[in-house]
Amino acid sequence: MSIVVFAPASVANVSAGFDALGFPIAPIDGSLIGDKVFITDADSAFSLVSSGRFKHKLPDDYRENIIYDCYLGYAAALEKRGLKIKSIAMELEKNLPIGSGLGSSAASIVAGLEALNVFHDNSLEEHEMVLLMGELEGKISGSVHYDNVAPCALGGMQLMLNENGVVSQSVPCFDEWYWVVAYPGINISTAAARDILPTQYSRADCLTYGRHLAGFIHACYSKQQDLAAAMLQDVIAEPYRSQLIPKFDDVRDYAKELGALATGISGSGPTVFNVMTDLAQAEKLKAWLDANFIQNDDGFTHICKLDKEGARVVGREL
Numbered sequence: 001m002s003i004v005v006f007a008p009a010s011v012a013n014v015s016a017g018f019d020a021l022g023f024p025i026a027p028i029d030g031s032l033i034g035d036k037v038f039i040t041d042a043d044s045a046f047s048l049v050s051s052g053r054f055k056h057k058l059p060d061d062y063r064e065n066i067i068y069d070c071y072l073g074y075a076a077a078l079e080k081r082g083l084k085i086k087s088i089a090m091e092l093e094k095n096l097p098i099g100s101g102l103g104s105s106a107a108s109i110v111a112g113l114e115a116l117n118v119f120h121d122n123s124l125e126e127h128e129m130v131l132l133m134g135e136l137e138g139k140i141s142g143s144v145h146y147d148n149v150a151p152c153a154l155g156g157m158q159l160m161l162n163e164n165g166v167v168s169q170s171v172p173c174f175d176e177w178y179w180v181v182a183y184p185g186i187n188i189s190t191a192a193a194r195d196i197l198p199t200q201y202s203r204a205d206c207l208t209y210g211r212h213l214a215g216f217i218h219a220c221y222s223k224q225q226d227l228a229a230a231m232l233q234d235v236i237a238e239p240y241r242s243q244l245i246p247k248f249d250d251v252r253d254y255a256k257e258l259g260a261l262a263t264g265i266s267g268s269g270p271t272v273f274n275v276m277t278d279l280a281q282a283e284k285l286k287a288w289l290d291a292n293f294i295q296n297d298d299g300f301t302h303i304c305k306l307d308k309e310g311a312r313v314v315g316r317e318l
């Protein structure tokens with residue numbers, strides 16, 4: 001048997017919900033932006049190889065690849081159920097840049113674990129899978145956060161809840177929004193970008209954060225897109241992280257001139273997102289970002305819609 005699973009890139013935080021909001025992206029040109037994992041039956045217990053545009057950015061030793069941790073973590077979870085992992089060969093097609101703010105490690109984790117689960121007749125339930133994904137993401141970024149793995153696995157705008165046995169649930173967003181997402185080609189480590197944040201915030205910032213997140217969710221449910229976009233403001237991470245992103249303020253200013261409803265940092269950066277409603281203006285912004293924000297050949301800009309599907313099987317042979 002062989003299985004191929006695709007897991008999309010994702011935008012975490014979305015300005016209003018640090019560690020609490022995230023969604024996967026789908027370029028409107030129909031291309032797929034995300035990682036893929038292939039699994040086939042094998043004679044030896046386990047092997048892992050890598051391919052793809054960003055393969056050269058992965059650790060040389062396969063045991064340092066998060067996919068190996070997926071294998072170990074999944075095997076342990078099966079064992080707890082009295083089940084044994086099969087002998088398999090895995091391949092990671094690494095299409096997402098690392099340290100980009102696009103949930104690169106999350107896409108590998110989700111593709112890896114989903115592929116393993118499909119290969120083992122979906123032996124783990126969705127909830128257990130998402131918990132394991134968060135645990136592995138925590139191993140990389142220094143603390144467990146679900147705002148990449150949950151949206152990447154489940155699709156849609158996801159709000160992290162972490163109560164009553166619920167990791168996250170989806171929130172209706174605006175189908176008419178174009179998300180213009182630009183990765184400049186430089187890397188920022190998520191762990192380092194978490195370390196520079198304050199350990200405590202002022203009362204004023206806490207109140208503002210709560211108002212923005214609650215306001216965004218309320219505006220999504222009451223279908224008020226201007227109000228929702230106005231709530232996409234970040235008092236938790238952006239004031240400290242934006243200085244790590246060259247030309248961040250220029251992007252915001254130019255996007256605003258073109259009618260952007262909001263601009264923010266995707267995850268821990270350096271990718272930025274812009275909310276646009278007019279496709280012609282979104283294309284104009286993309287051209288400007290390609291010319292002025294992208295720093296090297298690793299960078300790219302995509303006009304995206306929110307991906308409602310999340311990770312999925314894209315190939316299967318019996």
Ligand SMILES: Nc1ncnc2c1ncn2[C@@H]1O[C@H](COP(=O)(O)OP(=O)(O)O)[C@@H](O)[C@H]1O
Pocket residue numbers: 057058059064065066067092097098099100101102103104105106108140141188189190191
């Ligand atoms: N399959 C993988 N995909 C991405 N990063 C990986 C993978 N395997 C191991 N890593 C390591 O995990 C770390 C990911 O860094 P991080 O800044 O969290 O990236 P991102 O925010 O893009 O997920 C890097 O040190 C990288 O070498």
Ligand SMILES: N[C@@H](CCOP(=O)(O)O)C(=O)O
Pocket residue numbers: 012013018019020100101102103104145147148190193194237266267268269
């Ligand atoms: N909430 C996290 C999200 C990190 O996203 P990534 O794509 O940069 O890994 C944070 O902001 O630290």
